[in-house]
Amino acid sequence: MITLRSDVQRPLYVGEIDGNFSDLDGRLRDIETRGLLGIALADVSWDAVGEEVTFSYEDGQTYGPIELPASMFKARGDWVIGTPYEARDLVTVSGSSYVARGDHVAGAFADDLLAGKWQVVAAAGKDPFAVSGPFNALKVYSLGDSVFYAAAGFAVQRVVYVPTGGLPAGTLPGARDPATGFPHWLPVTEPSRAFDIAVDNNGKLTAGQNILNRLTGVPYKLPANLAGSTFNLPFSAPSADMTFRITRLNAAGSGGQIGTVLFKAGSTVGTATLTETAFAAGDLLLVNAPDVASAQTTGAQFVIVARAS
Template identity: 35%
Template sequence: MNITLFREVGRPLTIAEADANIDDLDGRLSALETQGLEATGLQALVFDEVASTITVSLSDGTVFGPFKLPMSAFRPRGDWGAGIAYLVTDLVTTEGGSYVCTASHTACASFQDDLTGGRWMLSAARGPKGKDALDYIGVYIATAIYEPGDVVLVDPDSMQLWRALIRPPAGKGPGTFADDAAHTPYWTPQSYPVFDTEEINHSVRGAFGASSQVFRRWFARSGKFLPNLAGAVGYCDVAPTNAVAFNLTLGGAVPNATGTTIGQLRFAAGSRVAIFTMTANANLGIVPGGQSFVISPSVVDPTLSGLEFAIPYNVIGEAVG
């Protein structure tokens, strides 16, 4: 660099010295404009998902990092599954608890093997089984002790259920009150008397699963379906593209036991009305506590939806129900 400075000569610069300084700087700038600068640019950004870091590499070989990236505490992954690749802080649920991944890995066939191998840490364990809000005990017994939430059957003929509000002393059955200022009832009705039958209609307004219950009826008294299922009707909001058949079953007093097939309900392609047919020699007799079901086919027509069924029957000694 050939520039004359005041601090070096201790006097004002001559006109020739000042011009020389300007000429020197102008020459340097011209050279830069002609040759250009070799800029240093970004070459690569490298993310490490396992370590949760980022590394920056420049074109001149300079490397910055790795820098630790902020991250969420957990990454929910749903139910644990064998053969799935998991990363550190993945959160899974299995065996009633939740676990956090402590080492990236591909899951073994057994979760317990991975847990023993130190790849998971317990986050939340399954708690003890709590008492149901409603706990059906059975027929009311005057000498028994009941707890709040217990449900009892008082009159088997009417099938009325009562739920304990507070702990009643022995002998204080439904319809009795505590000896307090508010006369708090020990029991409250959980259902009302059924003098014929209680029917639960599952009106499936959207899609339904294969081989699933789309209708259920529970019977309180003895009875019998009408011969050849006379009077039975079935409708749908949207007709199926292809013909489909549902099974009508009848079972005994075993909860959710679908029983024996006694007939079929068939929707023709494009039809919204079902045709009922009875299985040959089917036993149409109904026992108290028995149930009937309409079961969807094993292959579901995706178009069919919005089901309604009504299947009349005779209560023994009474009119059609």
């Protein structure tokens, strides 16, 4: 038995301290000899609709339900009449790709398609890389629409499954149809690799002073409005608006201003305005201080997030 100071309301005697260590030693030796007593698994239940598993133990505890990862599509090659197909089987017909919506034996393809046994994934002649822009949670997307999805590293995501009644606005890439388990979106490209370009200084900047002159080695892009970037004035906010200029010059020295970072009066956090711009090997990225010198530029710190092309 362990003797606690809080129980006896006094400092422990030497014998009590030794007794505590002896008690702990005995318990550890018992574990080493017999091992820990496990709790047996009593039952494993499976929910085929939700694709979830629940574990039940003899002491009454349960863990779950746990959603299991579902397979995407199983490639079966060209569609063949009379073939038994299972849900998520992927076939090709006349250059288009279709996925089975449930188990069935293939009849005439046109009849099966009309009966809802197949869902088109990629229509022949439709470019999956024709991206409509960034994902918009307020927009209703149609089959074959492609978007850039910032939460997936700006990878291109494409709508491949639309349930009866249409795809509800706000259906995020990664979401699955609750009735079939089919993914509504599939990635078309890998996420682009992001990296930081740091801009900082210790002193007050002079009017128009260049604070970044970066030569491009590996091609990259600056995303629209420098999404994910940060712009801070650590010491004090300006009393009037002030604007930093961002410029791109190519290896021949041609180019011009591509964006700005605006610090509104009273704010220490800047906002960028910039159209997505690609930088090739040999291009220069320049950042210049406002045209009017200000003590508030002291210690200005920018972290520009770029993405490898």
